[in-house]
Amino acid sequence: MILQEAAGARLAEATVAAAAKIAPGKLRAFNRGRRPVARARQRAMYLAHVAFGLSLTRVGACFGRDRTTVRHACALVEDSRDDPGTEFGLNALEAALLAASASLSAHPREIL
Secondary structure (H helix, E strand, O other): OHHHHHHHHHHHHHHHHHHHOOOHHHHHOOOOOOHHHHHHHHHHHHHHHHHHOOOHHHHHHHHOOOHHHHHHHHHHHHHHOOOHHHHHHHHHHHHHHHHHHHHHHHOHHHOO
16 A cells, blocks of 8 residues: 555656656755745645545655645645636546556556
């Protein structure tokens, strides 16, 4: 189960990093990074929590952060959903994550 949780977090990380044109490794860096990196990390943590139902503690462990940091990130992203453009982008990313997750779980041997 923990492996699947980590895979969900990595999928969220890779998807958000690609959308933001940021190297995925930067989202797990120990420092905060510049604003675009921090915002992308917040969105990835939010999507890992919302789309895959991971606990805040589990998301924090996957991103090298504390659960309170994840809670703060989720609150910031949730507040930013008032903007229609942000709402549209997050909905598109969440749909892409759920589709990719369903595809991967339907064909697990094709991954190898």
